[in-house]
Amino acid sequence: MKDIGFSHLDWNLLRSFVTIAQSSSITDAAQRLCLTQPAVSGCLKRLEEQVGYRLIERSSTMFELTEAGRRLLHEAIDITAAVSRLPASLGEAEKVLTGEATIVLASHVESPEFDAALACFHQRHPQVGLTLKVEASREGLAMVAAKRADMAVCVVGDSNLQLEYTLLFQEHFGLYCGPSHPLFGREDLSVSDLNGFASVGYLAESSNRALHELTALRQRCGLKPDLVGRSHNLEEIKRMIIAGFGIGPLPVHVVERDCAAGRLWRLPPFEGTPQAGVYVVTQPAALRTRIADELHRVFSEQVAAHPPESRIYGGADPAPEQGRGARPRPLAV
Template identity: 50%
Template sequence: MMPEFSIDSAEKLARDMDWNLLRTFVILAKSRSVTEAAEKMRLKQPTVSSALKRLEDRLGKRLIDRSPGNFRLTKAGELLEKEAVEIHGAILRLNTLMRETVDEVRGHVQIAMASHVISPLFDNTLTEFHKTYPYGTLTIDISASRHVIEKVMARRASMAVCLVRDRNPALEYKRLFREYFGLFCGPSHPLFGLEGLTKADLAGHSTVSFVTDHMSDALRQVTLMRADADLEDRVVGTSANLEEVRRLIIAGLGIGPLPIHVVKRDIEDGHLWRLPPFEAPPAVDVYVVWNPKARLNRAEQAFLDLLLAQIEKTPLSEREYI
């Protein structure tokens, strides 16, 4: 007669866990109600409520406080969300890993990137990658820096190129380049084309900017520059996309910050006019970010290795753009 093996609680949980419940919980954690989560998943509300109850019963913990007027994660729910996001990302990558076992020389690189990154070093890496690995493919997905980081953490992107506010200890960071910001206005603005302006001339004028332009985010130095210029406190237009902030400035909605090296052609063509301060413009670093726990395919690893090698051999002085 075969001996009966005892199974500890952790092994039993792993054996009995329905992974679809974790997927449902990931969506619930980013929603404001069960109804909203059900709409996102195109399911009926009772189905999602039942899934949440089954998961809570399985874990023996209340995961979401659903008391009247409240819908927020409990401490147990916050811990589970962090783990569930990684598990969900790993499952999504299984298809890629299985492809690799069939054809190890091919692979796809998913790069999550902040808007309008201008870097000759990055462009050179793209060229070298294509020449060296002609069967490798790439996708560059543009979104706000905070969403870019979320994609890398959840393993929905191979790597990110973006601004960084707070470093997540679970991720790796390498500075790609440093850019400098100035203040600009468009052709219809009353300060456009005027020479000899000082910061005092900017006082009280309306302003536009990036959604990350505040004291607690990645563009803190830009926020300080705007405050020092005594611009109007109210920001009349914002966007996460550099091209759209540029559009708002050119359209005359207000004075706004842009990376100086990115808009040189616009200045030459008469679309933008640079305003004070001209000395010591604020510096903002752009990073390559990747998840060391993610199992990269050969193309992903090759691209990351090429990019990091380019960074290592290029002094920072040659990666400062102004």
């Protein structure tokens, strides 16, 4: 490469470039970085100006790394990994980490990466106590911003630019009914068959932009606009659906076992379903405590170890025995 002058290279631009380069488009990168498309395009342009090379060929039909972009990505991945290891290296003098950690998470977080990160953190730091709090996503973000929690794992609508976001997984939502519902067990349904039925939903649908699609789905299916049941908690939404209050949206991968057990039945549509990103949210590196930094490091390692496509849950149209429900087994409700 040319003589770039790396003493003036913006680290944040380099870190953002790794995400941009591993995305399928500027739009995709903007979603992962929780930034606007113009902001992401601006980051890429400034980095190209600093290094003196065009890094990505992009148009309405093309989004490909140039040779310079591929070489920079290779080096940038090594650099980001090395930087992420610095706190641990500098903290060798204080090898035993003690104290308390608090993670606030949404009620529907079900992810092997999340579970593996917790196990890894405990193995590395067995003397750190961990508190898991289930709260609405908005409350979780507020707690991290106010330093009342070390990390939040939640659905992000409007991002706070003072916080740092890492996409943990992407989940698809489906519509479900319970055993006492007239549509339960029927495989011959279309979207129009849902017209006029009552529904339940999330309190955060009106305030969390990431959940607006659930309201749009309800309107698309002609469900009654006034909800007969609401909650911040997925388990309570599921409880109301099973109890027969009405049709409601649930993350597909979270309720597969309930469908197989005959407690829930998935309804159309099965394509073009709403989806939401669940993010790991922390203070920026300069403001994190050592415990929060260790949590962030462990979760980042798990995310990096699994490609984005493997962290998209519930997107395929399942076979009846896998997702819509086994043969109906009515429950006493």
